[in-house]
Amino acid sequence: MINVGVIGLGMMGGTHLDVYSKLPGVQVVAVSDANPERLSGKSRAAGNVEGQAKGAFDLASPSVKKYAEGMDLIKDKNVHLVDICLWTPLHLPYAVAALKKGKHVLSEKPMARTSAEAKKLVAAANKGPGKFMVAQCMRFWPGWTWLKEAVVNKTYGKVLGAQFRRVANHPGGSFYENGAMCGGAALDLHIHDTDFIQYLFGVPLSVSSTGYSKITGEIDHLVTRYEYADVPLVVAEGGWVMQPGHGFKMEYTVNFERATAIFNLANKDPLTLCENGQAKPVALDPKMGYELEIAYFVDCINRGVKPSIVTPESALDSVRIVEAEVKSALTKKPVKLKA
Ligand SMILES: NC(=O)c1ccc[n+]([C@@H]2O[C@H](COP(=O)([O-])OP(=O)(O)OC[C@H]3O[C@@H](n4cnc5c(N)ncnc54)[C@H](O)[C@@H]3O)[C@@H](O)[C@H]2O)c1
DSSP: OOEEEEEEEEEEHHHHHHHHHHHHHHHEEEESSSSHHHTTTTSSOOOSSSOOOOOOOOOTTTEEEEEHHHHHHHOOOOOOOEEEEEEEEEEHHHHHHHHHHHHHEEESSSSSSHHHHHHOOOOOOHHOSSSSEEEEEGGGTHHHHHHHHHHHTTTBBBBEEEEEEEEEEESSSSHHHHHHHOOOOHHTHHHHHHHHHHHHOOOSSSEEEEEEEESSOOOOOEEEEEEEESSSEEEEEEEEOEEEOOOOOOEEEEEESSSEEEEETTSOOOOEEEEETTTOOOOOOOSOOOHHHHHHHHHHHHTTOOSSSHHHHHHHHHHHHHHHHHHHHTTSOOEEOOO
């Protein structure tokens, strides 16, 4: 049995607690939030994706220890796995403290507020002995794991063009309004697509971005073209500047030599494959990416292996690529990346 402690009971903490409450072989023994209403379960954060933060976990259970400060949960000897769902600038200090105590650590994306901080976390993660993974959930998302397999196996030939889109109205709240904390939509939201593009095609040779700031003082809406030697067209749009009512859109269109794959989270069947003159839905695992992500991390702990789907180095690269995108948007020039 793996004993879990969750720090930060907001939208993501609530989502992870839901997952642990259903996953065999784990039990939540401790939770932490600086906000007493959240710690008691009186106030709950809502999710932006259907199925997120449903409140399936009973925070009132007497078997769960409650800490107002996350560092105190990290000191709890009964906790084996520390799950960090804190604001982005807190990922580094809390993950490093937990790793130093020998805990396993699952830490929310982005890995850190800056690539310089992320590098420090890579060093701490590689010292062990605990296992470490950044929760880059798209690498586990049904329909996106399908895409990874199709690209790796060249099932439909090579990729000619890939377009990703993740656009929403602003989630609100002091963290998401504060650019110094959240890094704008570029680092907070769009990183999901940057990360997945890197997972599919590697670190790009360069990025060319255009975008603007509206809410946070950081880039809140951008479009990036990622340059690769062997994939002619890779672009992604990300932003949280739409008017209320727009909702959360998560889409891709990937054009292979012999088929076109279209993913739209809003559809009843999110993934459609156009092949041989027909458009057909693709059957997908009904689980959420968060469930598959946490089940994978727990399995790595049980098997005593380092997670290979999201390595510390690749999570750092995603922060590095986003920083290049922001630089490109601000300077209006392409930015080269060293692989
Ligand atoms: N993977 C995803 O799809 C996804 C989605 C949303 C957010 N996130 C990431 O998750 C992180 C958290 O986002 P959120 O929306 O859940 O934020 P949130 O504001 O809803 O929750 C964060 C919680 O941390 C608590 N907290 C702050 N300092 C603390 C401390 N020292 N000890 C204990 N608790 C403390 C706050 O009181 C708050 O309740 C961010 O880094 C965000 O980028 C990931």
